[in-house]
Amino acid sequence: MPHINLSNEYPGIRSLFVYRPETARPLNDLVQTLLHNPHPTLSAGERELIATYVSRLNTCKYCCNIHGAIAQHQLGNNAEIVQQVLANPETAPISDKLKALLKIAAKVQSGGKNVTADDVTLARDEGATDIEIHDAVLIAAAFCMYNRYVDGLATWQPDDAEIYDKMGEQRAREGYLTPPFKITQN
Amino acid sequence: MPHINLSNEYPGIRSLFVYRPETARPLNDLVQTLLHNPHPTLSAGERELIATYVSRLNTCKYCCNIHGAIAQHQLGNNAEIVQQVLANPETAPISDKLKALLKIAAKVQSGGKNVTADDVTLARDEGATDIEIHDAVLIAAAFCMYNRYVDGLATWQPDDAEIYDKMGEQRAREGYLTPPFKITQN
Numbered sequence: 524m525p526h527i528n529l530s531n532e533y534p535g536i537r538s539l540f541v542y543r544p545e546t547a548r549p550l551n552d553l554v555q556t557l558l559h560n561p562h563p564t565l566s567a568g569e570r571e572l573i574a575t576y577v578s579r580l581n582t583c584k585y586c587c588n589i590h591g592a593i594a595q596h597q598l599g600n601n602a603e604i605v606q607q608v609l610a611n612p613e614t615a616p617i618s619d620k621l622k623a624l625l626k627i628a629a630k631v632q633s634g635g636k637n638v639t640a641d642d643v644t645l646a647r648d649e650g651a652t653d654i655e656i657h658d659a660v661l662i663a664a665a666f667c668m669y670n671r672y673v674d675g676l677a678t679w680q681p682d683d684a685e686i687y688d689k690m691g692e693q694r695a696r697e698g699y700l701t702p703p704f705k706i707t708q709n
Numbered sequence: 710m711p712h713i714n715l716s717n718e719y720p721g722i723r724s725l726f727v728y729r730p731e732t733a734r735p736l737n738d739l740v741q742t743l744l745h746n747p748h749p750t751l752s753a754g755e756r757e758l759i760a761t762y763v764s765r766l767n768t769c770k771y772c773c774n775i776h777g778a779i780a781q782h783q784l785g786n787n788a789e790i791v792q793q794v795l796a797n798p799e800t801a802p803i804s805d806k807l808k809a810l811l812k813i814a815a816k817v818q819s820g821g822k823n824v825t826a827d828d829v830t831l832a833r834d835e836g837a838t839d840i841e842i843h844d845a846v847l848i849a850a851a852f853c854m855y856n857r858y859v860d861g862l863a864t865w866q867p868d869d870a871e872i873y874d875k876m877g878e879q880r881a882r883e884g885y886l887t888p889p890f891k892i893t894q895n
Binding site for chain 2: 526527528539542543545546548549550552553556557560581582583627630631632634635636638640643653654656657658660661663664665667668669670671672673674675676677
């Protein structure tokens with residue numbers, strides 16, 4: 524049960540967005556910019572994989588499941604690649620550049636100062652641009668916020684994979700600024 | 710030296726805002742909403758104290774110093790209260806309600822799931838409303854993002870207290886949406 528009375532039955536962060544629209548707007552604008560809007564070089568699927576991986580490191584069930592589902596739909600309905608990244612990015616079928624960016628993201632998750640010059644050099648050696656390194660750091664940092672927000676208020680986090688798949692398909696298609704499906708606990 | 714070429718000499722998060730205006734906008738909108746815009750019951754000074762305290766827990770020098778300076782200016786130029794909160798919120802001259810909200814913020818900093826029903830009950834017993842508990846959680850979560858962003862890209866973080874005081878006075882007065890002073894390393 525959520526720690527506060529949210530007066531709605533949406534799952535995860537959506538219940539918080541309905542509860543407090545003042546903060547929902549910039550939080551949605553940020554995730555739309557980071558993950559959905561066009562990017563010079565990183566696909567939406569690659570960016571969603573970073574968000575999914577960091578959410579798993581933070582053990583946030585809702586965020587890991589929903590962004591995993593969005594990543595899957597952004598990557599041609601490829602569920603396998605998401606599971607392999609979550610199991611071990613090093614052996615997943617992704618580019619060496621994305622592996623290096625995921626390594627930086629994991630450092631950010633454990634604490635900003637843990638990112639070293641060597642981590643950044645490795646990413647550059649694999650072809651990462653400054654904008655890509657910047658965005659990997661900020662996506663990882665942002666999910667350290669979203670994950671804590673969702674878990675810190677003990678929001679309802681469904682177990683049903685079909686719910687995440689349905690929501691993920693919507694977000695992959697529409698982005699983050701449209702109203703959510705009406706999905707409740709009843 | 711920053712991990713990427715930011716092509717400007719602003720300090721801390723300001724250098725990142727200049728580098729990437731697309732993400733600067735929602736990041737500034739969020740902090741403006743959380744810390745500066747009118748709040749039903751929490752003063753801007755109280756909210757800045759939460760941000761300052763979490764930034765100290767995350768050992769982010771730039772964010773702790775700038776938000777400490779903003780808090781000081783929001784609290785009638787009271788530097789002592791900021792130092793006492795940083796040293797030990799329990800013995801600081803603040804309300805028992807704010808102490809309980811700072812306790813929740815510290816739990817969020819260490820991980821969202823660490824917030825317990827008892828922490829929330831304690832805050833309620835001290836008079837905290839649901840909106841206050843919500844906002845304390847989100848401010849703490851947001852500074853887990855801002856702190857990681859600033860440190861994860863190794864931004865320039867001045868040592869000079871006068872710089873933070875000058876920037877803090879500006880932000881306390883104007884909020885977060887106006888251009889920064891031109892302060893450089895030279």
